[in-house]
Amino acid sequence: MPDTTRKTLRWLSSVEAALGGLLVALLFALMLLQAVQRYLPAGGWVWTGELARFSLVWLTFAMAGYLMANDGHVTLKLVDHVAKGALARLVGVFANVMVAIVCLNLAYEAFDLVVQPTVQTTPALGIPVNALYVVPLAGLLLTTLRSVIAVFQPPPGTAATHEKERTA
Secondary structure, eight states, X not given: OOHHHHHHHHHHHHHHHHHHHHXXXXXXXXXXXXXXXXXXXXXXXXXXXXXXXXXXXXXXXXXXXXXXXXXXXXXXXXXXXXOOTHHHHHHHHHHHHHHHHHHHHHHHHHHHHHHSOOOOBOTTTOOBGGXXXXXXXXXXXXXXXXXXXXXXXXXXXXXXXXXHHHHO
């Protein structure tokens, strides 16, 4: 892989990790604020719960590509222990192709939801509903990109990478 591509992917990973960290911090702050509101004499802010739920969903999609690139996504590692060599690599390629296909289809649907005109807004914050799908769309596109890259360059720590290192 060219050096500029590696640098770009590292930069992208840094941005994804920073966004994930910000979303986790936001989620924590909002949930803490909700807990504190229970003990205040005034009424609570409804928007904190709504934004916390959106943040959790955004966190899931925003971190999917990062986890894919670092082999941190949920997988069944049994294949890594049972299959060796070309079979392990073939299973990894098949899995990454399937993830790319599914994510690309979901990204298409998310794009459709983003571009559709809507008059609906969220109840508490008043955010247009189609704007809520921008983060999942970006996360799905990045996960698709990482899956396609993993077909040709397996993530570090996988059986395919170890096999590649042994034969080199």
